[in-house]
Amino acid sequence: MSLTGFRKARAKEELRLILPKINEVLESESAVLRIEPDSIMLIGDIHGNLDALEFVTRMREKLGYKKILFLGDYVDRGMQGTEVLTKLFQLKLEEPENVFLLRGNHETIDMNIYYGFFEEIGFDRDFLLDIGRTYERMPVAAVISGHTFCVHGGINGTENIDTITKEGAFPYLWNDPSERPGMITSSRGSTVREFGPDIVDGFLERNGLKRIIRGHTAIRTGYEWWFDGKLLSLFSCPDYVGLGNAAAFGLMKREEVNIITFES
Numbered sequence: 612m613s614l615t616g617f618r619k620a621r622a623k624e625e626l627r628l629i630l631p632k633i634n635e636v637l638e639s640e641s642a643v644l645r646i647e648p649d650s651i652m653l654i655g656d657i658h659g660n661l662d663a664l665e666f667v668t669r670m671r672e673k674l675g676y677k678k679i680l681f682l683g684d685y686v687d688r689g690m691q692g693t694e695v696l697t698k699l700f701q702l703k704l705e706e707p708e709n710v711f712l713l714r715g716n717h718e719t720i721d722m723n724i725y726y727g728f729f730e731e732i733g734f735d736r737d738f739l740l741d742i743g744r745t746y747e748r749m750p751v752a753a754v755i756s757g758h759t760f761c762v763h764g765g766i767n768g769t770e771n772i773d774t775i776t777k778e779g780a781f782p783y784l785w786n787d788p789s790e791r792p793g794m795i796t797s798s799r800g801s802t803v804r805e806f807g808p809d810i811v812d813g814f815l816e817r818n819g820l821k822r823i824i825r826g827h828t829a830i831r832t833g834y835e836w837w838f839d840g841k842l843l844s845l846f847s848c849p850d851y852v853g854l855g856n857a858a859a860f861g862l863m864k865r866e867e868v869n870i871i872t873f874e875s
Contacts, residue, residue: 622693623732626700630745633700636707637748642777644711644753651678651755653861653868655826655833655845656715659689659727663848664698666873667860676862680753682826682845683715683763683784687726688852696742714749714777715763715826716784751780758821758866760814765825766806768794769813787828788837788844808838815841821866833859833872843868849875 652671657664671679685699686692702710716722720743723729732738752762752775760772765786775783782804787797789805797803806814811823823842828835829851835844849858859872 619693619731619733622697623735623738626693626697627738627741629697629700629704630741632704634745634748636703637712637745637750640748640750642751642775642780643772644750646678646680646711646753646755647757648678648755648863650676650862650864651680652676653761653824653845653863654679654681655847655858655860656682656684656829656851657689657695658684658717658848658851659686659692659695659731660848660875661689661691661694661698662875663858663873664695667847668698668702670860670871674862677709678711679709680711680755680761681713682761682824683713683749684717684826685712685715686728686731687717687722689848690727690731692728692731711753712749713753713761713763714746714751714780714784718746718749719743719784720746747777749777751775751777751783754820755863756866757819759824759863760818760820760822761824763825764827766810766814766823767804768806769810769817772818785827788825788842808841811838811841822868824861824868829854829856830859831856833857834861834870845870849873 685695762783764784767782785803787805789807792807792809794804797805828844830846847858857872857874859870862869
């Protein structure tokens with residue numbers, strides 16, 4: 612076995628051993644987390660980029676942020692998804708009250724089969740099924756200090772957040788914002804929707820919220836504000852699939868959000 616192959620096998624075994632413990636912790640969390648921090652760091656898609664993950668965790672320590680929320684998409688497209696998941700799960704086990712891991716649309720078996728993670732783990736179906744059961748335990752969204760709704764993809768209309776379940780995660784992992792009003796069909800597929808500014812207004816008003824923060828979309832600058840500051844997209848994987856994009860993460864203190872960008 613090559614050195615690379617040995618490292619991959621060791622990383623896979625580390626992840627396998629940690630799954631029962633992380634399953635217990637994730638199972639205990641609700642579909643929508645309620646987090647009440649003085650300050651919190653917000654991280655978008657990582658996509659198997661271990662360097663990006665290590666950078667943001669170093670910045671967390673340097674900037675003195677205790678709480679950190681990841682918005683999903685930890686694997687696929689990059690070749691260190693195993694190491695990224697292991698590191699994230701270890702962080703969660705070490706600091707369950709400070710580290711929060713939302714589910715992304717790539718935390719699904721179907722996506723892993725087609726976009727790289729299944730190949731990365733040696734086409735091991737049983738292992739992928741085990742990880743799939745871990746994905747299903749992940750929270751779908753989080754509300755920070757009663758004013759900011761965080762999710763991987765988006766919203767599913769002007770629904771009450773209390774109706775969100777882990778079993779019904781799909782639209783929250785997949786939907787995207789649009790400048791067009793209403794709920795419209797997405798280019799991502801017939802089961803995915805885009806939501807307009809009127810839908811965002813209705814959702815925020817119904818739930819007494821100020822803004823939405825989400826990931827899911829690769830952005831050249833690493834972040835993008837929508838709808839007069841009512842929605843923020845974050846993407847934390849630099850040079851995603853060779854696109855040459857910058858990456859970004861958010862720093863929230865009270866209700867103010869500051870953005871820090873970085874490159875590979």
